[in-house]
Amino acid sequence: MIPAAFNYHRPDTIEGAVKLINEFGDEARVVAGGHSLIPMMKLRMTGLSHLVDLQGIGGLKGISVDGDTITIGAMTTQHELIVHKQLSSRAPIIAEAALQIADPQVRYVGTIGGNVANGDPGNDMPGLMQCLDAIYSLQGPSGQRSVPARTFYEAAYFTEREEDEILTSISFQATGGGYAYEKQKRKIGDYATAAAGVLIEKDGDKCSAASIALTNLADTPIYCEAAVAALVGTALDPGDVGAAVKAAVDASDPSEDNRGPIEFKKHIAGVVIRCAIERAIERA
Amino acid sequence: MNEMIPPKAERSAALKGLGTSRKRVEDARFTQGKGNFIDDLKLPGMLFGDFVRSPYPHAYVKSINTDAALAVPGVVAVLTAADLEPLGLHWMPTLAGDKQMVLADGKVLFQGQEVAFVVASDRYVAADAVELVEVDYEELPALVDPFKAEIKGAPILREDIADNLEGAHGARRHPNHIFTWESGEKEQTEAAIGEAEIVAEEMIYYHRTHPCPLETCGAVASMDKVNGKLTLHGTFQAPHAVRTVASLISGIAEHNIRVISPDIGGGFGNKVGVYPGYVCSIVASIVTGKPVKWIEDRIENLTSTAFARDYWMQGKISATKEGKITGLWCHTTADHGAFDACADPTKFPAGFMNICTGSYDIPTAYLCVDGIYTNKAPGGVAYRCSFRVTEAAYFIERMIEMLAIKLKMDAAELRRINFIKKEQFPYQSALGWEYDSGDYHTAWEKALEAVNYTELRKEQTQRLEDFKAGATRSLMGIGLCHFTEIVGAGPVKNCDILGLGMFDSCEIRIHPTGSAIARLGTISQGQGHATTFAQILASEIGIPADDITLEEGDTDTAPYGLGTYGSRSTPVAGAATAMAGRKIRAKAQMIAAYLLEVHDDDVEWDVDRFAVKGAPERFKTMKEIAFASYSQEIPGVEPGLEAVSYYDPPNMTYPFGAYICVMDINVDTGIADIRTFYALDDCGTRINPMIIEGQVHGGLTEAFAISMGQELAYDDMGNVKTGSLMDFFIPTSWETPNYITDFTTTPSPHHPIGAKGVGESPNVGGVPAFSNAVHDAFRSFGLTQSHMPHDHWRIWKIANDLGLHDK
Structure with a gap:
């Protein structure tokens, strides 16, 4: 060491x-x-x-809310995400997920930018950012460009970011409706055996919008388009939820490690996805 | 003479002696970061060592090129086996009668094995140079499964002793076989089982794990070439034994070696063995004439210094239809890794595994243990247990559960039927131990009542009905365990390590003003010896514990002892402390009698003083006696007040306990929530109830870790899969359950103060209680045995295999 x-x-x-x-x-x-x-x-x-x-660069830190658009500087720590009152009311899924990352000591130092830019499939924020349909700002020698989180991740530790670019900020729209970030892990500080972020909006009895993304169930985070399609427009009956869970599990591609074999991970994926959807529906 | 003598109770309380929850005197230092651990030691001109380690589990070492490493500025030396060979130190003896490579001698036998030792002026330079040592390996097939060790074509691991079919513990039947050790009556046991009405049979695996102390192993060796003296500071649970072994293998006279164990950040058996890092530090210091420090990192600790357990235990237990046990049979395949470096008393190659008849009156039993070499790290130490006792306790407590299933009987009742009765003590076990004392039925009934056992079973039945009706996905498990420990090794007649009898010692000096210093042959690694041994002494000699300094760990000042492990400190060194105290008191009595101008027999002990019989107002306090011993001539009595005692225990002590764990298991996630953990311990006389409670909490948390997730796992190729704390489970406060502690008190009849030892009981009894709870949750679905650790996926797999998930 x-x-x-x-x-x-x-x-x-x-x-x-x-x-x-x-x-x-x-x-x-x-x-x-x-x-x-x-x-x-x-x-x-x-x-x-x-x-x-990057600690010495003042402009990389902080959370700003402009209308419905939330922008978070890359050097903002997980702890700062958790305690920010406006963020917790406009996008409460962030604090719910951040509280499940590592432990307080890590969260005082670990940043959202590092978490999303590293491309580690075990990190929670990439899946969450896909769930929120966030946009990453990258600064390179020839200026700034934007990349959606949903297309940023290519493989484990491989991303859209060029080697001479720095991820400077993340922005996304404030959420309405229900939300949940559900994670099963072996212990505090562990990466997810399986985790899922879910957002659900309702219009009357019908699901008007949804978003579902998975963490550590493949070598990249997974935005589950088919699972979303299985929910939007439905009355969110058990059958609809079941179809969404199945679609999301089908989209997962976990590998065996010390947390368990593939068959187990797929099963746990089903459990956490269902739990996240049901909790998001309750809150919607 | 003062007529206002404070009442007995008041004077007694002021001593903070036996039975007082005295606060730990060590904690003022430790909680302020003022401890003095091995890595805190910095000596002038100190060099740093670091190892080149094998990436392969099994390979020939064709060549080692150290040129590039030696060229790095700051690198002083790179040691290989070739450099150690002229000194005869390229191999070293193990505590189990085997030998172990210090540095790879032609081949490597486990991943992480020490290949070369880089010595540099700076820790960073040493690490840089490690990367530049070029080792040419020729990979060999690895032997990972001990059951494949003796099949045709199995790779031969120990070519150095391949032709030697007589080992340290008798005949070897194959080059990969280490020993066969038998205990008990084979034919009689097999006949009893053959004739029995009911027999339960199962393979029970107690998986490989690791003590993983908070502080890893390390040493600073300092050879003074002017006076020829070697000072070795290090993480040693047995500093005196290390001195003797170091003298024997290095040829340095024993009086020229000083071994110092500083504060130790947890040992749990991991710091009993002698490791290549110690030897290489010594050699490097001799070669360079400078102090050399070696400190392991976490990965090195987990992958190369002593592991624990790894016992495959095939068991048979027989009984009458009424549930009276008639016989117990066990064959154990013991995976020892590449070298037999178990830390057991020499005559016990499988430790005290033959305590496996547990708390039960079993008329006949037989145990056979086969030790096997594999391409894994050596070790096999007693991880917070007396030698192999936790394996034995797990075995019998699982077998009892299996028998209860066969008998369709409640497992609490089955235990009750078979417990050794109070009036049977001292009890001769079928495998040769004499249990000193016990009252199992009382402890058991108290435990069952405390958790409201009958109601728990009703709740469990209801839960099962709800589960079957689809109303819940949670099952309830009730884990029972009644364990008997065997600790306090041990009587010199049958317990030794490399020929050194396992006595222990205490030396006491009373100062003129009535305070004292006591030195022991043991060494605390967190047990709180400075607190508790002073309490024993306070009660024996009437000097307040706060006025007694306790010192351990420096072989130049402490009396010879065999160290701290196997819960032996209180049973052996604690007894030596009491006996040395009694010598002090005997001399004090003569001095008091002289001062009071009466005959020796006319004074009597009264808490902290001697008083004239029938005239309590005429007395001399220990303080006054101490001063007199240094300040005036007392005819027929030598000046001063000192004593030393070397204690050879007449028997082991046998602590026991009744543990009950209640958990709720989600069959879909495999997550087990520990709802209740009740631990009743009987450790005989209780010295410090607060420290006992702390010990029980700590041991239970280790037991929780071991049973519910912690393992040292290897893949099929022999690679370590759990070499860091990312995967090697150490629970945080978040995962750790709450514990309810309780006690009964059955003093040891042969120990001077009746104490038995407690530090290891919770690990020994905790593991079966947690594991039995998991098994119990699935009992009604037909589960008999599922191997630990019971982490999420393995619990999930139990449920999956039993068809509890929708397909």
């Missing part, structure tokens, strides 16, 4: 950070909270010569 030598940079502007990673190429990585990267360095599973710390 002793990392190899590296150079440490602490730029105070995003342009400065982009310049550094552009200059050092794949020998450089940006570090946000460091809870994924630092252990990898200590295990010597990643070799890099330049660590570009």
Whole structure:
């Protein structure tokens, strides 16, 4: 658990950070909270010569609400997400999910930007961002561009982000209706055996809108289009919920690990998805 | 003479002696971060060592090139087996009569094995250089399954002893076979089982796990080339034994070796063994003339220093139709890994596994244990238990449950029918132990009543009906366990480690002003010895516990002892403390009599003083006696007030307990919620009830971890699957259940203060209670045995295999 030598940079502007990673190429990585990267360095599973710390860039932190649009700076910590009153009233699923990430010590340091940008299938925020249909802002040498969370993830640790780009902020629309983030894990601090985020809106007795996304049930988060289609327009009867659960489970593609074999994970996926849908319906 | 003598009770309370929940004196240091652990030690000019470790479970080492590593600025040396060979230190003896490679000698036998030792001026440089050591391996097929060790074509692991068919514990029948150890009457037992009306038979696996103490293992070796003295600081549960072993294998005279165990952050058996890191630190210090520090990281701790358990126990138990047990048979296949480095008393290669008749009056029994080599890390230590006692307790408590199923009988009633009765003590077990004392029926009835057992069974029946009716997906399990421990190793006549008798010791010096220092041959790793041993002494010699300093762990100052593990400190060193105290008191009596101008027999002990019989106003306090012993001539009595006692226990002690666990299990998620955990312990005389409660909570939490998720798992290729705390389950406060503790008191008849030891009971009794609760939840669906750990997916699999999920 002793990392190899590296150079440490602490730029105070995003342009400065982009310049550094552009200059050092794949020998450089940006570090946000460091809870994924630092252990990898200590295990010597990643070799890099330049660590570009984003802590010194003031503009990357904070939560703003403009009408229905919520924007969260990449360096905002999980803890800040949990305690932000306006965020908790306009998109309560965020706090519900963030409270299920790791433990308080990790949440004081771990950031939303690091969580979504790393591409680790075990992280909870990517699935949640797909559920919210969030847009990621990326800053590169030639300027800024936007990528939807639902198309950002390609494979485990592979994303749409270019190596010389930095994820600076996340924005999404405030939610109405019901919500739930349901996660089964072995213990506090563990990644999900299976987790699901669900949003449901009702118009009278009918489901007018829905969103369902899964965490750690494939090598990327999964937005479950077929499951959403199974709910929207229905009266959310048990049969409709069952069809949505089945569609979502079918969309999952878990792999075996110490949490259990595939058959078990698919079963648990079904349990947590159903539980999340039912709880979201109750709250809708 | 003062006529206002405070009442007895008041003077007694002021001592904070036996039975007082005295606050731990260690905690002022530990809670302020002022402990002194091995990694806190920094000596001038200290170098740092780090290991090159094998990525392969089984491979030949064709060559090792250290040139690139040696070229790194700051690297002082890179040791390989070739460097250690001239010193005869490339292999070292194990505690189990085997030998173990210090550094890979031509081959590696487990993933994570030590291959080379880099020594550098800086910890970071050492780690950098480790990456630059080039090792050329030729991979060999790995032997992971002990049941495949002796099949035709199995890879031969220990080529060094392949032709040696006589091992440390008798004949070996195959190069991968270590020993066969038998206990009891084979023919008689098999005949009893053959004739029996009811027989239950099952394979019970107690999986491989690891003690995983908060602080990993480490050492700082410092060879002073001027005076020829070696000082070895390290995480040693038995510092004196380490000194003797270090002297024997290094050739350095024992008086020139000083071993110091500083504060230790948990041991649980992991810090009993001698590890390559210690040997390499010593050699590196001898070579460089500088202090050398070696500290494991977590992955190294989990994958290379001593594991625990890994016993495959095939069992048969027989009974009459009425439920009276007639015989018990067990064959154990013991997976020892690559070297037999078990830490057991030398004559017991399977520890005290033959306590497996448990709390029951079983007329005949037979146990056979086969030790097997596999391509896994060595160890087999007693993880918070006396040697293999937790395996034995798990075995018998599972067999009892299996027998109850066969008999269609309530498992609480079956235990009641078969308990050894109070009047049968001292009791000779079929496998050769003499149980010193016990009152199992009283403890059992108290436990059943405390949890309202009858009502629980009714609730369980109702739950089952609701489940079958589709009203709930939750089942209820009631886990019973009545365990008997065997601790306090042990009598020198049958207990030794490498020939060193397992006595222990205490030396006491009373200072002129009436305070004292006591030194012991044991070493606390969190047990609170500085608190509790002072309490024993306070009650024996009438000096307040707060005025007694307790010191352990420095072999230059402490009397010789065999250390702390196997719940032996209170039974053995605690007895030595009481006996040394009694020597002090005997001398104090002579001094008091002289001062009071009466005959020795005319004074009597009164809490903290000697008083003239029939004239309590004429007395001398221990304080006054202490001062007199240093300040005036007392005819026929030597000056000073000191004593030392070496205690060879006449027998083991046999703590016992009744544990009941109630859990609700969701059959769809596999999540088990522990609703109630009731733990009644009988550890004889209770020295400090608060520390006992803390010990029980800690041991139960380890038992919870082991039974519900913790394992040291290997894949089919011999790779470690659970080498970090991401996957190796250590519960947080969130997962940890609440515990209800209770007690009965049955003092040991042969221990000077009647104490038996308690630290390990909750681990021994906790594991079967948790596991039995899981099994009990599914009993009515036909489940007999499902191996631990009972994590979510394995519980889910039980339900799935029993057809409880919709297909």
